[in-house]
Amino acid sequence: MSAPETTRGTSAAPATRWWNGRGELGVALGVAVLGVLMLLGTATMDVPEGAGTPGPQFFPTIVGCFMLVLAVALAVGVIRHPRRPGPDEPSELNADMLADLGNVESTTELRIVSGDPDLASRSATPTAPRAAGVRPVLMVVAALAGFILILDPLGWLLSAAALFWVVARALGSTRPLFDIAIALLMSSAVQLAFSAGLGLTLPSGILTGAFSWIN
Amino acid sequence: MDQLTHLLEGFQGALTPINLLWLLIGAVLGTAVGVLPGLGSAMAVALLLPVTFSLDPTGAFIMFASIYFGGLFGDSTAGILLNTPGNSSAIATTFEGHRMALSGRAAKALGTSAIGAFIGGTIATTLVVFFSPYLVTLATLFGPAEYFALAVFAFVAISAVVAESVVRGLIALGLGLCLALVGIDSQSGAERFTLGLPAFFDGISIIVITVGLLAIGEVLHVAHRSGADQPASRVVAAGSPFLNWREFRTALPAFLRGTAFGVPFGAIPVGGSEVPTFLAYGTEKKLAQRRADPDFGVRGAIQGVAGPEAAGNATAGTAMGALLALGLPTSATAAMMLAAFQQYGMQPGPLLFERSADLVWPLLASLFIGLVILLIINLPFAAVWAKLLLVPKHYLYAGITVFAALGVYAIASSTTDLWLLLGIGLLGFAMRVYSIPLAPVLIAAILGPLAETTLRQALAVSEGDPAILVSSPITVVLYIVMGLAVAASIVQQLRARRRRATSSA
Structure with missing residues (x-):
């Protein structure tokens, strides 16, 4: 999961490069690898005699396939909509939904919701990568x-x-x-x-x- | 009115000097982790789990519960004074709270939030006490298929409805399920994904997962951002925190409305108090517009603080009810408490009220005592707690790192656990960098085994016929509610996308 970190650090490359904003493909790859490992581990599992049906391989098979589907879904999403390079975005909450629920104004209040000090400027100019990180x-x-x-x-x-x-x-x-x-x-x-x-x-x-x- | 008798007996059990001491420690710790940014009550409970092995379970749970409530008391302080809410549960309070602070009423805002937290928590806990027998009766109707539906409901709600992006939420969920699958399968005895290492036979401890993701991941994330954050300017909390009668009369309806939002949301697994606090804030805002309130949104209105705060603590009250009676964790902190029950060999649910009544009722009684203690240490002294915000960030996070290492080492005195902690911490860091939410991992890691066991039991009974999963009214209702929630979430996302498209055009 840490391999894509390098693409982030060197994103000083011109903004026209294809992989700019697509560093998350590495995440999709990681998820796919995990899914494959789960399925491999499930296939090679020693199942003790007398295990009932559905046995110990049943649930891991579902989870492994689930991960593969998600990896594909994420990869498709990233290829179609590359993300702007910018400060880490908040992830725990659906800010749009909370803004709807709270009838929040998009100008001043959303800034607190998303925890992002330069929300307004971000869409216009990609922020320079931080060297100190x-x-x-x-x-x-x-x-x-x-x-x-x-x-x-x-x-x-x-x-x-x-x-x-x-x-x-x-x-x-x-x-x-x-x-x-x-x-x-x-x-x-x-x-x-x-x-x-x-x-x-x-x-x-x-x-x-x-x-x-x-x- | 059996409940009253039980509750009075519970007070007897709770009012021992040692339990009061745990209560006080929990209240102080909870408030502190609530005030400090980057810490939360889930992490505090996870770190304390290993070191409370030796305690009597009642004392430990009394402490955990007051940490849970205390975290929700303290969380609004940073938001009101600095405009940077330390925990997501305090975001909605921050809007009006910081405006009040800027107009010279910081202490009043802190006082309102403490009173709101008290009222919301008290009403919700009272409801739990009186409705717990009915919840327990309901829970006895639950078989494997119903519990599986409940677990799926929790998975879908936390990852698809609350998380920012459905795919990322589901990825987090899958990660949690993978982590939960490591170890020996309890039904068949098969080794799964242990790589043959005995250290993994018992599975990966939920403490390692929580502390790694929340504590180490956060420290790495802060290290990554260091230098990028601007120091926030702090408003000094001057004036009296107490509300006069007129102010209290203004705030009371908002307290009650907020509680009404919080109570139902505590019992359903949508990740804690964010949704109801925002609903409460939105309601107060609409009401202020209707009566043309000149303060709301300008100088800061007291109702805008009162509603969300009451909603936040009301969720904690009913979350305790759902945890004790159904065994269903509805927030990350409740999930940690479920792990604590498992550590003591207890399974929350209907049987808990029968078998461990001597634990359940003192615990419920201690919630009331805890709320009073929290009100006492928060209402007059909110400005003192705010001094915690002066602790330099590097000492704070260095301390968190040391305590994380201590808590994980204390599980089994094993350095393998510490390596695992570092690995999961790196995972948590990568997830933060790539906007993958953390809460679904925790819920999946805790409910994953339940989901698997109940699914296999149900299918074994029906001899493989999946129709058993939707064979009872309870399961059908759960799946329908889940479908409606997903539909509402899709509609909302489409609306947001359209709005963004029109605003950028």
Whole structure:
């Protein structure tokens, strides 16, 4: 699902390129691949003796076919109506429907519904791609992956503090030293409250035995 | 009036010091996650699920329920003061609420929204208490075919009617169904999509799915947008939050109208409180136009805040009723509470009232106590809660990341779950970038197993004849209502498309 990300990042190409606004074809491809994998997994499933009918393969077959149909539907929709490159659009709600229900005026109020500050200007000029976007995302992903790797050897206290520090940094904090203090405070507070208070087991790692409240 | 006796006994159960403590913690946490942007009560409940393993179930559910209500109390604060609603349930309140704030009546708007939330929640909870026996009787008529119809109704409503685009809504639904299929099939014992890994035999935890999609996905999304958001200017909440008698008399009809919209919508699965809050706002707007109200849409009218807020919390009340009596989650938070019931080995539905009466009635009683506590901590102190908005964004989201990791690790102390969390977080990020809604994934992941089990049971009984799915009046009515809702949605989309075509020409 992350492959189409690259088309978005390099969309500085001239607006006449065919795939502009059609990056979602990657999503359709992903959905299709998922559907195929579901059907393959269903076909190769070991069905135990005596399973009733309809058996364990019945529902996955429906879901797999459903995904394939949706992939085609999305691909057709994207090819026929490419989307304007622009800020991420709201997805949870049908803004048109809510506007109808609430008798909302299209000028000022819809701006809040769609959460989009430049709704009016968007249709005219495609917004320039943001360069800053990709690096913080990679930093957060790396922070989480690093956290998972060092959690057991180093223990909760240090790895959670590191996670906090890197994520805060990725999101634009400018006070690295002060952040170290906050990060350590945060991870020790969690360790105290949940490990000592609620009896949760958090790995103590290299600090085993250093403080009585860690274990 | 059995219900009154039960409810009084429930109050006895709820009014113990420890339960009151959980209630208070839930109310504070709920209000906080409501006020803070990017957090919601569904995520708060999901994060608390693993750490409440060791609690007594009654205490845990009392806390979850007050988080649910608290989230709806707190959500309007950011909308009113900053004009940026943190949760979609507060959008409708924001229109008039922010206008009131700009004209120097921010505290009044916050007070109105707290009172509205209280009135809506209280009326809806009272209705649930008195109608729950009838709901339970209704639910005993439900067999596999009826429950399958109910699940399909929930799927269609959440993905096709509420989501922005039908295809994207259905894709989200399919993703949720795929995630729910991983694991050992409970009926036949067949391994499905586990890749042979024992870690997947029990399926993918709904906690990992929720926290990954909502928390990690949101953090990545915020990281992606960082720098693009303009800092919003905050209005200071000056003045008294209390309404005088004249203002209260103006607002009361709007409170009641809003509640009337919220109550039915809480019991049907259209994704929570957005639809009724907008209906309430639209009604208040039309009424203001009819009586030529000079304030509405200019200085901000108190009714425009009162109606949507009452509607929002009324849905939470009836959603609890639908969850307890039918086992049907009608919002993401209710879905998390259903997962909590399953964690404690309980199945909400008609049998819950018989088998776990000692849990159900204290829980219902605690809803009333919780609403009073929430009113007390919200009405006079709304301006204090607004201070939470001063927490810098990078600390807020760093904290969310740490708590997400904590909550998921706490499920089984397994790093496999954490890798899964990262993967699903990336999925949630990609879904946000490509405008695929998240709520259908959660509903499908939770109701998917129910849909599959009931479908297979029904077809096994009928020996493969699909006619059994539409063989009872209840199923026929459900499918007809579903058809009408889809038709209405199609008409509405066509109208919107035509309007856009004429406006751009």
